């Protein structure tokens with residue numbers, strides 16, 4: 001790619017600003033994406049944390065669900081955190097009746113999996129593909145990955161549960177690296193976008 005790739009952050013709902021800041025710190029050009037025309041202009045996309053049921057509803061409302069599915073199917077690099085991981089799952093174990101996902105990763109996820117006692121916590125997570133020691137994982141009513149298909153690479157586990165995966169150009173983590181000031185995961189994703197260009 002001759003020019004610096006442009007990375008979008010899906011800005012329907014969730015912690016958009018934190019991802020934009022983290023991407024900029026990782027050396028990427030980044031901007032919010034709300035409309036199909038904006039999606040067409042980016043080389044990669046981050047789907048933030050937030051509330052996956054709301055995000056699903058808004059994606060429909062904004063006419064984004066099909067364009068998102070098409071881009072992901074076509075191999076656009078995409079990185080989902082928390083609710084974003086749920087949006088990238090081919091299947092949710094316990095969806096709300098009207099809840100749909102973009103899909104792209106052959107996995108089944110369980111929403112709010114870590115339970116009430118432990119709705120939010122931090123833990124050091126050893127993440128395959130990120131050098132320099134574990135990342136600080138911030139888990140906020142986080143999902144885990146219940147099962148994965150043969151093409152999905154497991155990148156991290158916490159407490160015996162899968163919390164980070166990659167399939168092709170789709171990366172997903174249960175936790176929120178955008179909240180830690182450690183930009184290694186955003187750097188990894190930025191490299192994925194550059195390599196795909």
Ligand SMILES: NC(=O)CC[C@H](N)C(=O)O
Nearest residue numbers: 049050051052082083141
């Ligand atoms: N921090 C988050 O993104 C929480 C995810 C939320 N529990 C959901 O199901 O969408």
